[in-house]
Amino acid sequence: MLPSLYTVAKERELYVSRRISAIDIGSNAIRMMIADIHEQAPYLHIVKKYRAAVRLGHDVFTQGVITPASLEIAKATFQRYALTNRELGVTKCRAVATSASREAKNQKEFVDLIYKTSGIKIEVIDGTEEGRLIHLAVRKELDLDNKKSMLIDIGGGSVEVTFSQGPKMIATKSFPMGTVRILENLAKRNLTENHMNIIMGEFIGALGEHIYKNCDHDPVDFAIGTGGNLECLGQLKGELLKKSPQTFLTLAELTEIIDRLRSLKVKDRIEKLHLRPDRADVIVPAAMLVQTIMRQAETEKILIPNVGLRDGLIWSML
Template structure:
C-alpha cells in the first residue's frame, strides 16, 4: 500500500514542496504535486548575515500554506530541510522556532555533504549509472555541490559557497555586474580545481549530471533559443551558445520575451557560467538534466527511513 509523504526544501532562492506517494514494494515514488514559493532568504543572509523580519513573515505564510496543503492531501509525514542560507544565518534558531510555532513543521538544517548525498540519491533512482563515472553538479542559490560517483556509489562530494544568489550579492557588494562574472569564476577555480583533480582522471568522467531549477531552465532554453531537442541534456558547446545569446538580453526582456520568472531571469546567466566553468575545468562535454533534486532525494530518504 502506498504511503503518502511530503518534502520541503528551504533554499536560498525559493522554498519548494513536493507531495508524493511511496510504493514500498517497488521502492518507486509517484509525484502528486509540486509547489514553489519565491522567498529569497539568500538576499538577506548573504548581504546582512540574518533573515529579516519581513522574510520570516513571508516564510511563515508559505509554511502555513504548506501545512494546510499537507492536511488537504492527508499527508502524515513531512520532512523539511534548510540549506545554505539558513546554515549561515545568525538567527537561524529563531527562524526554525517561528516556523515550528506557526505551522507545526520541524526544519532540519543540513550541511553540504548531506545535501549532496540526498541529491545523489534522487539521481541514482532516476538514471542508470552502472559502470559509469559521473560528476553531479547541483546549482543552488547559496552553494553549488560537486559530487563524483562510480556507478551508484558516491565517492566524493564538496559544497562550494558559489550559488547564484550569492554571486549576485557579491557582484553588487563590489559594484560589479553580470559582465564581471569571470572575476568570480577565477576565484572559484582556486577551490574547485583541487576537488576535480583529486577525484577525476579527466578522460574517465563519462558525463556530468545537472540538478536544480536553473539547469532545467537551461534545458528549456536549448529548445527555445537554439531550436534543438531534447531538453534533457546539453553539450558544452550548446551551453556556451546559450550564454552568448543570453548575455546581451536585459533582465526585463528575459522576463517578457523569454517568459522567465523574475527570480530566474536574474540568476540564469550566473548559473550557466558556473556550470560552464565546472565542465571546462573537468573537461566534460555533456551534462544530463534528469529534472530531479533535493525534494526527490528527501522523499526517497523516507523509503524505509533511509537517512
Template sequence: MSRRVSAIDIGSNAIRMMVADLSETAPFLHIDKKFRAPVRLGHDVFTSGSIGHDVMEVAKATFRRFAETNQKMQVQKCRAVATSACREAKNRQDFVKAIKEVSGIEIEIIDGTEEGRLIHLAVRKEVDLDGKKTMLIDIGGGSVEVTFSQGPKMIATKSFPMGTVRVLENLAKRKMNESHLNIIMGEFLAELGEHIYQNVDHDPVDFAIGTGGNLECLGQLKVQLLKRTPSTFITLAELTEIIDRLRALSIRDRIEKLGLRTDRADVIVPAAVLVQTIMRQAETEKIVIPAVGLRDGLIWSMF
C-alpha cells in the same frame, strides 16, 4: 499499501515542496503535487548575515500554507530541510522556532555533504549510473555541490559557497555586473579545480549530471533559443551558445521575450557560467538534466 509523504526544500532562492505517495511495489513513488514559493532567504543572509523581518513573515505564511496542504492531502510524514542560507543565518534558530510555532513543521538544517548525498540519491533513482564515472553538479542559490560517482556509488562530494544568489549579491556589493562574472568565478577556481583534479586526474568522467531549477531552465532554453531537442541534456558548445544569447538580453527582455520568472531571469546567467566553468575544469562535453533534486532525494530518504 502506500503512504503519503511530503518534502520541503528551504533553499536560498526559493522554498519548494513536493507531495508524493510511496508504495512497497513498483513504481514505488508517485508524485502528487509540487509547489514553489519565491522566498529569497539568501538576499538577506548574504548581505546582512540574518534573515530579515519581512522575509521571515513571508516564509511563515508559506509554511502555514504548506501545513494546510499536508492536512488537506492527508500527508502522514513531512521532512523539511534548510540549506546554505539557513546554515549561515545568525538567527537560524529563531527562524526554525518561528516556523515550528506557526506550522508545526520541524526544520532540519543540513550541511553540504548531506545535501550532496540526498541529491545523489534522487539522481541514482532516475539515471542509470552502472559502469559510468559521473560528476553531479547541483546549482543552488547559496552553494554548489560537486559530487563524483563511480557507478551508483558516491565517491566524493564537496560544497562550494558560490551559489547564484550569493554571486549576484557579491557582484552588487562590488558594484560589478554580469560581465564581471568570470572575476568572481576565478576566485573559486583554485579550490574547485583541486576537488575536480583529485577526482578526474587519471579517470575522466563519462558525463556530468546537472540538478536544480536553473539547470532545468537551461534545458528548456536549449529548445527555445537554439531550436534543438531534447531538453534532457546540453553539450558544452550549446551551453556556451545559450550564455551568449542570454547575455545579449536585458533581464527585462528575458522576462518579456523568453517568459522567465523574475527570480529566474537574474540568476540564470550566473548559473550557466558556473556550470560552464565546472564542465571546462573537468573537461567534460555533456551534461544530463534528469529534472530531479533535493526534494526527490528527501522523498526517497523516507522510503
C-alpha cells in the same frame, strides 16, 4: 469463480502507498513536493509541486540574518504548506534548509518560529548531506552502472559537486558560490553581470583542486545537472536553439545559450523568454558556473534528469 478474500487482500497490499511531502528551503526559494510512495515496488508518483519565491539568501548574504519581513513571508509559506499537507492527506513531511539557513545568525529563531506556527520541523543540513540526498535522487532516476559521473547541483547559496563511480558516491564537496550569492557579491562591488568571471575566479582554485583530485587519472563519462536552473537551461535549448531533447546539453550548446542570454537584459529575458523574475537574474550565473565546472572536468555533455533535493528527501523517508 470469485477471488478469495485473502487474494483480494494480497493484491491490494501490492498497491499500498504512503503520501509524504518534502520541503527544500533554499537560498532563492522554498519548494515543496507531495508524492505517493509505493513501497513494495518501490516507486514514487509525484502528486503536486509548489514553489514560493522567498529569497532568504538576499538577507543572509548581505546582512547575515533572515530579516523580520522575510521571516513573516516564510511563516505564511509554511502555514500554507502545512494546510496543504493536511488537505491532501500527507502522513509525513521532511523539511531541510541549506546554504542561507546554515549561515543565518538567527537560524534558531527561524527554525523555532516555523515549528511553532506550522508544526513543521526544519533540519538544517550541511553540504555533504545535501550532496548525498541529491545523489540518492539521481541514482533512482538514472542508470549509473559501469559509468563514472559528476553531479553538479547549482543552488542560490552553494554549488555541490559530487563524483559517483557507478551508483556509489565517492566524493562530494560544497562550494559557497551559488547564484544569489554571486549576484549580491556583484552588487556589493558595484559590478555587473559582465564581471562575473572576477567573482568566479575567486573560487576556481578550490573547485579545480576538487575536480583534479577526483577525475585527473580517471575522467568522468558525463556530468549530471540538478536544480531549477539546470531544468530551465534544458528548456532554453528548445526555446533559443530550437533543438531537442531537453534532457541533456553539450558544452557547445551551453556556451551558445550563455551568449544568447548575455545579449538580453533581465527585463527582456522576462518578457521575451517568459522567465520568472527570480530566474531571469540568476540564470546566467548558473549557466556560467556549469560551463566552468564542465571545462575544468573536460567533459562535453551534461544530463538533466529533472530531479533534485526534494526527490532525494522523498526517497530518504522510505
